[in-house]
Amino acid sequence: xxxxxxxxxxxxxxxxxxxxxxxxxxxxxxxxxxxxxxxxxxxxxxxxxxxxxxxxxxxxxxxxxxxxxxxxxxxxxxxxxxxxxxxxxxxxxxxxxxxxxxxxxxxxxxxxxxxxxxxxxxxxxxxxxxxxxxxxxxxxxxxxxxxxxxxxxxxxxxxxxxxxxxxxxxxxxxxxxxxxxxxxxxxxxxxxxxxxxxxxxxxxxx
Amino acid sequence: xxxxxxxxxxxxxxxxxxxxxxxxxxxxxxxxxxxxxxxxxxxxxxxxxxxxxxxxxxxxxxxxxxxxxxxxxxxxxxxxxxxxxxxxxxxxxxxxxxxx
Amino acid sequence: xxxxxxxxxxxxxxxxxxxxxxxxxxxxxxxxxxxxxxxxxxxxxxxxxxxxxxxxxxxxxxxxxxxxxxxxxxxxxxxxxxxxxxxxxxxxxxxxxxxxxxxxxxxxxxxxxxxxxxxxxxxxxxxxxxxxxxxxxxxxxxxxxxxxxxxxxxxxxxxxxxxxxxxxxxxxxxxxxxxxxxxxxxxxxxxxxxxxxxxxxxxxxxxxxxxxxxxxxxxxxxxxxxxxxxxxxxxxxxxxxxxxxxxxxxxxxxxxxxxxxxxxxxxxxxxxxxxxxxxxxxxxxxxxxxxxxxxxxxxxxxxxxxxxxxxxxxxxxxxxxxxxxxxxxxxxxxxxxxxxxxxxxxxxxxxxxxxxxxxxxxxxxxxxxxxxxxxxxxxxxxxxxxxxxxxxxxxxxxxxxxxxxxxxxxxxxxxxxxxxxxxxxxxxxxxxxxxxxxxxxxxxxxxxxxxxxxxxxxxxxxxxxxxxxxxxxxxxxxxxx
Numbered sequence: 001x002x003x004x005x006x007x008x009x010x011x012x013x014x015x016x017x018x019x020x021x022x023x024x025x026x027x028x029x030x031x032x033x034x035x036x037x038x039x040x041x042x043x044x045x046x047x048x049x050x051x052x053x054x055x056x057x058x059x060x061x062x063x064x065x066x067x068x069x070x071x072x073x074x075x076x077x078x079x080x081x082x083x084x085x086x087x088x089x090x091x092x093x094x095x096x097x098x099x100x101x102x103x104x105x106x107x108x109x110x111x112x113x114x115x116x117x118x119x120x121x122x123x124x125x126x127x128x129x130x131x132x133x134x135x136x137x138x139x140x141x142x143x144x145x146x147x148x149x150x151x152x153x154x155x156x157x158x159x160x161x162x163x164x165x166x167x168x169x170x171x172x173x174x175x176x177x178x179x180x181x182x183x184x185x186x187x188x189x190x191x192x193x194x195x196x197x198x199x200x201x202x203x204x205x206x
Numbered sequence: 207x208x209x210x211x212x213x214x215x216x217x218x219x220x221x222x223x224x225x226x227x228x229x230x231x232x233x234x235x236x237x238x239x240x241x242x243x244x245x246x247x248x249x250x251x252x253x254x255x256x257x258x259x260x261x262x263x264x265x266x267x268x269x270x271x272x273x274x275x276x277x278x279x280x281x282x283x284x285x286x287x288x289x290x291x292x293x294x295x296x297x298x299x300x301x302x303x304x305x306x
Numbered sequence: 307x308x309x310x311x312x313x314x315x316x317x318x319x320x321x322x323x324x325x326x327x328x329x330x331x332x333x334x335x336x337x338x339x340x341x342x343x344x345x346x347x348x349x350x351x352x353x354x355x356x357x358x359x360x361x362x363x364x365x366x367x368x369x370x371x372x373x374x375x376x377x378x379x380x381x382x383x384x385x386x387x388x389x390x391x392x393x394x395x396x397x398x399x400x401x402x403x404x405x406x407x408x409x410x411x412x413x414x415x416x417x418x419x420x421x422x423x424x425x426x427x428x429x430x431x432x433x434x435x436x437x438x439x440x441x442x443x444x445x446x447x448x449x450x451x452x453x454x455x456x457x458x459x460x461x462x463x464x465x466x467x468x469x470x471x472x473x474x475x476x477x478x479x480x481x482x483x484x485x486x487x488x489x490x491x492x493x494x495x496x497x498x499x500x501x502x503x504x505x506x507x508x509x510x511x512x513x514x515x516x517x518x519x520x521x522x523x524x525x526x527x528x529x530x531x532x533x534x535x536x537x538x539x540x541x542x543x544x545x546x547x548x549x550x551x552x553x554x555x556x557x558x559x560x561x562x563x564x565x566x567x568x569x570x571x572x573x574x575x576x577x578x579x580x581x582x583x584x585x586x587x588x589x590x591x592x593x594x595x596x597x598x599x600x601x602x603x604x605x606x607x608x609x610x611x612x613x614x615x616x617x618x619x620x621x622x623x624x625x626x627x628x629x630x631x632x633x634x635x636x637x638x639x640x641x642x643x644x645x646x647x648x649x650x651x652x653x654x655x656x657x658x659x660x661x662x663x664x665x666x667x668x669x670x671x672x673x674x675x676x677x678x679x680x681x682x683x684x685x686x687x688x689x690x691x692x693x694x695x696x697x698x699x700x701x702x703x704x705x706x707x708x709x710x711x712x713x714x715x716x717x718x719x720x721x722x723x724x725x726x727x728x729x730x731x732x733x734x735x736x737x738x739x740x741x742x743x744x745x746x747x748x749x750x751x752x753x754x755x756x757x758x759x760x761x762x763x764x765x766x767x768x769x770x771x772x773x774x775x776x777x778x779x780x781x782x783x784x785x786x787x
Contacts, residue, residue: 004208005208008208008212008213012212012216015216015220016216016219016220016223019219019220019223019224019243020223022223022227022239022240022243023223023224023226023227023230023231023236023240023243028233028235028236031236031239032239035239035242035243038220038243038246039246042220042246042249042250045213045216045250045253046250046253048208049208049213049250049253049254049256049257050253050256050257051253051256051257051265051268053265054249054253054265054268054269054272057269057272058272061272061276062242062246062272062275065276066242066275066276066279069279069280069283070235070238070239070279070283073235073283073286073287074235076287077235077286077287077290092229092230093229093230095229096225096226096229096230097226099222099225099226099229100222100223100225100226101222103218103221103222103225104215104218104219104222106514107214107215107218107221107514108215108218109510110485110510110511110513110514111211111214111215111218111511112211113510129262133265136262137262137265137266137269139262140262140263140265140266141266141269142311143309143310143311143374144263144266144311144374145263145266145270145374145376145436146311146313146373146374147373147374147376147377147437148270148376148434148436148437148440149270151428151437151440151441151444152270152273152274152440154325154421154424154444155273155274155277155440155443155444155447156273156277157329157332157421158277158418158421158444158447158448159277159278159280159281159447160280161332161414161417161418162280162281162284162418162447162448162450162451163280163281163283163284165414165418165451165455166281166284166285166287166288166451166454167284167287167288214488221477221481224477228470228474234466234470237470238470238473241470241473241474241477244474244477244481245477245480247481248477248480248481248483248484251481251484251485251488252484252487255484255487255488259488259491261491263487263492263493264487267436267483267484267487267493270436270439270440271480274439274440274443274476277443277447278443278447278473278476281447281450281451281469282469282470282473285450285454285462285465285466285469286466288454288457288462288465289462289463289466292457292458292459292462
């Protein structure tokens with residue numbers, strides 16, 4: 001058995017196991033830790049799939065930045081605030097299982113039927129990676145995909161501004177008048193909490 | 207070389223684990239984590255195709271998706287914190303923000 | 307060194323105007339967060355006018371793609387951009403009035419509105435699935451924040467729900483992009499079309515990819531069964547934001563769907579049409595039936611917009627020229643009616659703590675005859691009753707579906723229209739026949755009434771002489787590749 005197959009068969013089950021762990025544990029911190037492990041196993045997959053640059057990015061951005069952000073918010077809101085018992089809607093968990101299995105089955109059928117028809121470029125992967133993976137990636141990114149790259153910069157501006165607008169409000173930007181407006185706020189007025197209202201995804205908040 | 211269908215099945219499993227997580231969890235932060243799992247599954251898919259097609263563009267897409275995922279998490283967590291504050295400001299013992 | 311790419315920025319001039327305007331508005335709002343809103347609103351209108359003008363300038367260009375095949379220059383994009391700029395102008399004015407009335411200044415609103423519109427204008431021109439995805443994200447991120455912009459509890463919960471389900475949908479969209487890439491080794495709309503008609507592509511993977519893309523985009527236009535967020539978000543969001551997003555998002559995403567379904571996956575049209583017909587029928591039936599049960603006008607309009615999305619989608623079973631033109635006509639008439647309807651609801655609901663239950667509308671005809679008349683026109687158009695544009699739009703889309711041989715779909719659509727007419731007319735009856743109760747909290751200012759008369763006139767004119775724009779839309783519906 002070649003080495004990369006061994007690595008795949010070690011890390012793929014580990015990855016699926018941590019993913020399942022993440023979606024079943026009740027404690028939010030445990031879920032976040034499962035997710036970190038999952039991100040690492042996925043980074044290893046990138047290495048196996050000829051993407052060493054993404055391997056590094058995955059660890060720095062996902063396992064580093066994004067997970068720290070998650071843990072920060074979980075800690076900020078209180079560690080003990082895990083998943084509440086019970087279901088959001090009656091039978092939701094069953095529906096979720098059925099849907100998940102259906103997706104796997106559908107994809108498996110498509111993969112079995114559809115692989116191998118696509119034309120491949122001649123030569124090995126090294127042929128399209130002259131001068132190493134990051135350099136080849138930059139070549140494609142800044143020539144063929146320079147425009148999506150610029151759109152991403154706009155996206156990040158919107159995201160940064162949005163997060164600031166949403167989070168800034170409590171300081172001096174909230175006038176006394178606005179606080180009073182909040183005081184009279186009441187969920188029922190919006191019908192958002194109306195129990196049994198058609199189409200409500202959420203359960204009534206007490 | 208790992209066979210492509212194997213990797214695609216692996217990514218399909220991760221994706222549907224994420225779908226289950228989104229539908230079954232009540233805690234907004236956990237739902238967001240499940241969405242991240244789905245995005246990672248898509249990335250594995252793209253990189254696998256890129257490797258088997260001998261093309262770089264799949265890896266470039268994965269890079270874009272990582273950037274977008276970071277932006278989404280930023281906004282999502284900002285909304286979670288705003289929700290927390292809005293509810294807290296009304297009645298502290300009514301805070302059950304992480305359900306939606 | 308790499309070869310420098312060709313940077314044809316003129317090809318996306320409308321998008322640049324909107325993003326540029328958004329950046330300037332953003333900088334200004336950073337320094338003047340609490341300053342008077344009027345300059346911001348006027349600047350936004352100017353940016354929209356500039357974007358519309360530059361879109362018109364692109365009308366006579368040769369149909370082609372630019373920026374390394376990432377965006378297409380064609381009349382479909384021009385028409386859609388013009389419609390978006392119009393919707394944006396009403397959104398900006400309604401937002402101005404909404405925040406001004408309560409002295410609740412949120413000058414970031416204008417920057418976010420322009421960013422959202424920039425994303426939409428990019429989406430209607432996108433010629434590569436990766437640009438489709440990025441544009442959808444730009445517009446969605448801006449809309450999530452606009453939903454929460456009053457920071458009250460209802461809007462914040464709505465934003466949470468919108469965000470989580472929107473991000474969930476994005477993941478499906480991306481999976482679809484990944485599968486299409488695997489099927490054809492490209493993500494460009496043209497490249498996909500070429501690969502799938504030849505022998506180079508993989509049909510099963512492409513089919514799954516197309517279905518996942520429809521799921522992802524279907525969430526954004528709230529097709530059944532991906533509509534769960536719609537009632538809560540439309541009701542929870544501030545009315546001007548609801549008006550803007552219900553119209554503009556549908557225009558942008560449906561035009562993107564034209565490109566994705568009719569061009570990229572055009573060779574799979576035969577396999578995709580049944581799935582589209584099922585989604586369309588489901589949306590028409592469920593949207594109309596659930597709308598009947600509502601006791602809140604905003605919620606009712608939300609379910610009605612689910613049904614309307616189904617009507618629009620029914621024209622997609624025919625990938626012919628009149629199918630695209632019918633969808634465009636429907637989108638324009640729907641946009642005018644729904645912007646107007648939410649605008650009137652905003653004026654009636656009285657301030658930032660919106661009261662939009664049916665009791666607010668009881669006897670409105672006596673107290674506020676102008677508002678009641680305006681709302682009646684918009685509701686009649688949504689119901690598809692002549693002589694309004696909604697009637698012509700329904701005739702056109704059903705004609706397109708019939709010519710594709712989907713007459714059962716048309717039958718379902720006709721039945722759903724009848725059910726729909728019931729709940730629209732019920733609101734009109736409520737306003738006209740019943741005695742008013744409680745205090746009148748409707749906004750008395752005259753200018754918004756004048757502004758809202760514009761979509762009302764549009765709806766009636768398009769209903770009587772649809773010929774004024776139909777030829778243009780038919781030209782826009784010609785997609786040469």
